Amino acid sequence: xxxxxxxxxxxxxxxxxxxxxxxxxxxxxxxxxxxxxxxxxxxxxxxxxxxxxxxxxxxxxxxxxxxxxxxxxxxxxxxxxxxxxxxxxxxxxxxxxxxxxxxxxxxxxxxxxxxxxxxxxxxxxxxxxxxxxxxxxxxxxxxxxxxxxxxxxxxxxxxxxxxxxxxxxxxxxxxxxxxxxxxxxxxxxxxxxxxxxxxxxxxxxxxxxxxxxxxxxxxxxxxxxxxxxxxxxxxxxxxxxxxxxxxxxxxxxxxxxxxxxxxxxxxxxx
Amino acid sequence: xxxxxxxxxxxxxxxxxxxxxxxxxxxxxxxxxxxxxxxxxxxxxxxxxxxxxxxxxxxxxxxxxxxxxxxxxxxxxxxxxxxxxxxxxxxxxxxxxxxxxxxxxxxxxxxxxxxxxxxxxxxxxxxxxxxxxxxxxxxxxxxxxxxxxxxxxxxxxxxxxxxxxxxxxxxxxxxxxxxxxxxxxxxxxxxxxxxxxxxxxxxxxxxxxxxxxxxxxxxxxxxxxxxxxxxxxxxxxxxxxxxxxxxxxxxxxxxxxxxxxxxxxxxxxxxxxxxxxxxxxxxxxxxxxxxxxxxx
Numbered sequence: 275x276x277x278x279x280x281x282x283x284x285x286x287x288x289x290x291x292x293x294x295x296x297x298x299x300x301x302x303x304x305x306x307x308x309x310x311x312x313x314x315x316x317x318x319x320x321x322x323x324x325x326x327x328x329x330x331x332x333x334x335x336x337x338x339x340x341x342x343x344x345x346x347x348x349x350x351x352x353x354x355x356x357x358x359x360x361x362x363x364x365x366x367x368x369x370x371x372x373x374x375x376x377x378x379x380x381x382x383x384x385x386x387x388x389x390x391x392x393x394x395x396x397x398x399x400x401x402x403x404x405x406x407x408x409x410x411x412x413x414x415x416x417x418x419x420x421x422x423x424x425x426x427x428x429x430x431x432x433x434x435x436x437x438x439x440x441x442x443x444x445x446x447x448x449x450x451x452x453x454x455x456x457x458x459x460x461x462x463x464x465x466x467x468x469x470x471x472x473x474x475x476x477x478x479x480x481x482x483x484x485x486x487x488x489x490x491x492x493x494x495x496x497x498x499x500x501x502x503x504x505x506x507x508x509x510x511x512x513x514x515x516x517x518x519x520x521x522x523x524x525x526x527x528x529x530x531x532x533x534x535x536x537x538x539x540x541x542x543x544x
Numbered sequence: 545x546x547x548x549x550x551x552x553x554x555x556x557x558x559x560x561x562x563x564x565x566x567x568x569x570x571x572x573x574x575x576x577x578x579x580x581x582x583x584x585x586x587x588x589x590x591x592x593x594x595x596x597x598x599x600x601x602x603x604x605x606x607x608x609x610x611x612x613x614x615x616x617x618x619x620x621x622x623x624x625x626x627x628x629x630x631x632x633x634x635x636x637x638x639x640x641x642x643x644x645x646x647x648x649x650x651x652x653x654x655x656x657x658x659x660x661x662x663x664x665x666x667x668x669x670x671x672x673x674x675x676x677x678x679x680x681x682x683x684x685x686x687x688x689x690x691x692x693x694x695x696x697x698x699x700x701x702x703x704x705x706x707x708x709x710x711x712x713x714x715x716x717x718x719x720x721x722x723x724x725x726x727x728x729x730x731x732x733x734x735x736x737x738x739x740x741x742x743x744x745x746x747x748x749x750x751x752x753x754x755x756x757x758x759x760x761x762x763x764x765x766x767x768x769x770x771x772x773x774x775x776x777x778x779x780x781x782x783x784x785x786x787x788x789x790x791x792x793x794x795x796x797x798x799x800x801x802x803x804x805x806x807x808x809x810x811x812x813x814x815x816x817x818x819x820x821x822x823x824x825x826x827x828x829x830x831x832x833x834x835x836x837x838x839x840x
Contacts, residue, residue: 284645285653292660295716298679299663314683359567362560365553378571380829381578386777388801388818391589391811392580396573414570414577421567433550440552446559449552475668477780482806493670497784500674515671523666 302512311509325513333487334495334514340405341474341491341518347409348473349466352416353424356465360424361450365433375425378418386415386478394482408483408491412473420465427461428454463529471522492518584815591809599812606816616817618792619800620824623776626711626796631775634715636767639722643730644752658723665720673784676713677702702786706793710782717781718774722767729763730756765836772832773825797821 305311306325308318328334363371393414397407431454439449455462477493484490490498496518500511553560585606589599610616642661646654664672679685680701687698701709733756741755757764779798782788788795788803795803797817805814 281649285649288645288649288653288657292657295660296663297685298675298716301678301685302675355566355570358563362564365550366557366560378574380826381574386779388581388815388822389574389577391584391805391815392577395580396577414574417567417570417574436552437550440550444552446552446556471666475670475780477670477784478802493668493780496670496674511674515674519667519671522668523663526662526666 302515305508306512306516308509311512325509326517328507328510329513329517334510336488337490337492337495338517340489341493342521343405344408344412344476344480344491345470345474345521347405348412348416349470351409351413352420352469353462353466355413355417356420356424357455357462360421361428361454363421364425364428371425375418375422379422382415382418389415390478390482393479397483403483403485404489405484408476408480409473411479411483412469412476415479416469416472420469423465423468424458424461427458427465431457467525467529470525474522581815581818584812585819587812587815589811589815591806591811593809596809596811602812606813607820609813610816610820615792615795615800615804616797616820619795619797622707622792622794623796623798625707626714626782626794627772627775630711630714631718631771632768634711635718635722635771635775636764638715639719639767640726642719642723643726644756646727647730661720661723664717667717669717669780670784672713672717673781676709676716677785680709703790706786706790710785710794713785714775714778714781718771722771725763725767726760729760732763733759762836765832769829769832769836772828776825776828777821 304316304318307321307323309322309324310320311318311325330338362368363375393411394403397403397411402410435453435457436449439453444452475493476491477497480489480491480494481497484494487495487498492514496511496514499514586601586603587599588595588602588605590596642657646657667675681687682698682700684701686701691697691699699705737755737759738751741751746754777798778796779802782794782796783799783802786794788799798821801814801817801821804810804817
């Protein structure tokens with residue numbers, strides 16, 4: 275082990291960095307809990323939850339629900355479609371499946387604004403310029419990555435277990451639901467989380483798809499509110515930002531243990 | 545041959561193929577839309593007006609415009625600077641340094657720093673943009689805590705140093721990903737190798753530079769691949785902070801593409817921009833993938 279001198283210095287440097295890293299949040303929190311907020315960085319003279327009250331009622335509350343529908347819908351649809359395709363992809367010998375998956379992932383790397391134009395036209399023609407349309411579009415955009423990750427997770431489930439279960443008389447459905455899915459629980463949680471946060475944060479697609487205020491998710495609502503000219507209610511906006519940021523952060527810390535195992539699978543396998 | 549040994553698969557081929565069907569349909573849609581984006585780039589399609597209905601094929605005109613009109617090349621240069629400083633220099637190097645340093649520290653310090661960095665990454669793009677606009681505003685944190693106490697006049701950072709500010713904001717936001725990936729990578733380096741180098745008298749710097757870095761080279765290449773492409777096409781943070789301005793100082797290709805396609809309604813030209821971006825991203829990916837494949 276190193277001697278205490280440099281390691282204490284490292285600890286101080288790291289602590290300093292951590293403070294710098296979270297310092298931008300000071301403004302957000304000071305304003306959100308200050309009912310008389312003016313958008314300045316100052317120690318509030320009053321303290322209260324009035325701003326949060328505003329941020330869950332009326333239009334803002336509606337936007338929270340919209341975001342939740344879009345994010346949970348996309349994540350669930352992606353995982354269901356992903357699982358039912360990734361298991362066969364992992365088990366059947368389909369020639370060139372890895373090359374295919376990687377090609378799709380690279381294809382998906384193209385700026386989503388590029389596919390957005392045809393997506394927009396297709397949605398317009400089929401009357402899907404709404405939340406369902408956003409969910410389907412996001413699932414399409416997510417799918418290559420979802421498939422690749424889920425397939426990698428299923429690959430790590432030993433096929434011997436499935437053999438044993440088959441010998442014992444288990445059906446395909448039982449094998450999948452009783453063995454494969456429980457054993458890749460961590461991976462599925464990671465994929466669900468990625469899709470959820472991705473859809474929760476998504477800005478561009480709902481910006482173009484959601485034409486009326488009622489359909490705005492929180493990302494578009496926040497952007498619209500803070501782009502407004504004139505009197506900006508900073509207290510409301512900061513409280514709204516905190517509520518908007520909370521679910522993604524909360525879900526991450528709930529799944530944190532799983533996330534780290536999941537990450538090992540993202541980078542290396544090809 | 546593996547299939548024949550797995551009767552629960554061969555006996556249910558129909559069910560398995562049926563399970564793949566929704567994914568095949570959606571992937572088919574993705575390919576279809578991508579093909580359309582290519583096709584649009586040869587047209588003068590517009591978002592509104594007469595040309596949204598009566599568009600016509602214009603051949604390579606859109607691609608000529610990329611090089612003859614102002615905008616594309618300038619945006620490309622802005623994007624290169626943004627990607628280089630925020631992703632490659634900022635996120636990657638900082639992420640690696642953090643991962644390497646935090647490995648040797650107590651678990652409490654490690655978790656605290658980790659949580660702090662993760663907060664930036666988990667924060668929705670629009671909130672991050674909002675936060676950084678406030679932090680760098682004339683009455684914001686940086687001015688109140690550093691600039692004014694030092695006796696300078698408050699600086700409107702977002703107007704005067706727009707590109708550096710969005711770069712810093714993106715480093716703040718994105719470092720966690722590189723950190724997590726490098727952390728996992730360093731965990732895979734066996735302790736014995738590092739110990740052996742230590743016994744042989746390698747300095748800490750040599751241990752990192754000559755032992756650990758070569759071992760995790762595939763991870764570095766993977767990380768570079770992901771963050772370069774992400775940053776190259778990254779849109780919401782810059783768009784919400786500056787909208788590409790002031791002037792065109794922060795108009796990266798993604799913002800340029802949005803402005804041309806949806807603000808000005810030139811869908812044909814916009815598609816040509818995204819095709820050009822895809823080509824650039826493709827070349828970069830090939831470069832990184834070669835780095836990944838090459839033997840040590």
